[in-house]
Amino acid sequence: MADENGAVIWEKVADGVLLVTLQRPPANALGLPVIEGLNAALDDATGTKVVVVRSALDGYFAAGADIKHMSSIDAESFTEYGDALRGALDRLAATDRISIAAIEGLALGGGLELAMACTLRVAGENAQFGLPEVKLGLIPGAGGTQRLPRLVGRGRALDIMLTARQVGATEAHSIGLVDRLVETGTASEAATTLADELSALSLPAQQAVIRAVDASFERPLDEGLRYEAVEVGNLFERGEAKEGITAFLDKRRPRFA
Structure with a gap:
């Protein structure tokens, strides 16, 4: 277009x-x-x-x-x-x-x-x-x-x-x-x-990587580490981590959105 x-x-x-x-x-x-x-x-x-x-x-x-x-x-x-x-x-x-x-x-x-x-x-x-x-x-x-x-x-x-x-x-x-x-x-x-x-990879995980890396420029290390932990937890609870883990154990390619 x-x-x-x-x-x-x-x-x-x-x-x-x-x-x-x-x-x-x-x-x-x-x-x-x-x-x-x-x-x-x-x-x-x-x-x-x-x-x-x-x-x-x-x-x-x-x-x-x-x-x-x-x-x-x-x-x-x-x-x-x-x-x-x-x-x-x-x-x-x-x-x-x-x-x-x-x-x-x-x-x-x-x-x-x-x-x-x-x-x-x-x-x-x-x-x-x-x-x-x-x-x-x-x-x-x-x-x-x-x-x-x-x-x-x-x-x-x-x-x-x-x-x-x-x-x-x-x-x-x-x-x-x-x-x-x-x-x-x-x-x-x-x-x-x-x-x-x-x-082909998980966009929610990629977005979380970018946010966490950007946070490293804006926050002290201890705050950045806490922010990272929150991002990991969110991906496991609401992201595509379960599909990625299941695919790994099943020895197949993950079906990310």
Whole structure:
């Protein structure tokens, strides 16, 4: 399917997997057409367990916010635009499903913020990452200042944002910005294969993993351990743990929802 602007298309490529493709030339600027397309795709994601986001454009995942649009609006409209972009990325980042960014080429500014909103990032060796907003007298405003430190640490995040430099795929993988590094041109295939693997597992358990890991950044260790214990108990009582345990004992594949 496609949104009315044609900037985003999506299709269910496997049981529980939705493939979302950005295709707004020349660089997938995250203007209103892409924002609306992302929201439309997520509206249609009911019943899917994994969403893969990729680009159809050579050399670009997404090159940032729509600067031309930003240059033509007043402060009130700028705030509305930022809220709309953050809203779409927050929906992608929500733990109701897993999301994977398949990155080839440039992922800059809002494009990197889009990738960081995903649960995981798979990148080709040609990928380049950066948050160059200080060159415009701005800061990353769609989650960049919050998500980047959680992925790479405070010092590395400051280095990337304060210098506005681009980070190559190898460095991005070594510092934890990228989760899987693959040959150029294979990121989409690798991300879809990973999505197939993830969709076969228990989504409630995966959601609990994400919540518990996120809690480790927000709580002291003793509180985090208690939170983990609550999550385990909930999965055993109301989740899919009984099916998983029964399948293991029966030596068969579990039948997760």
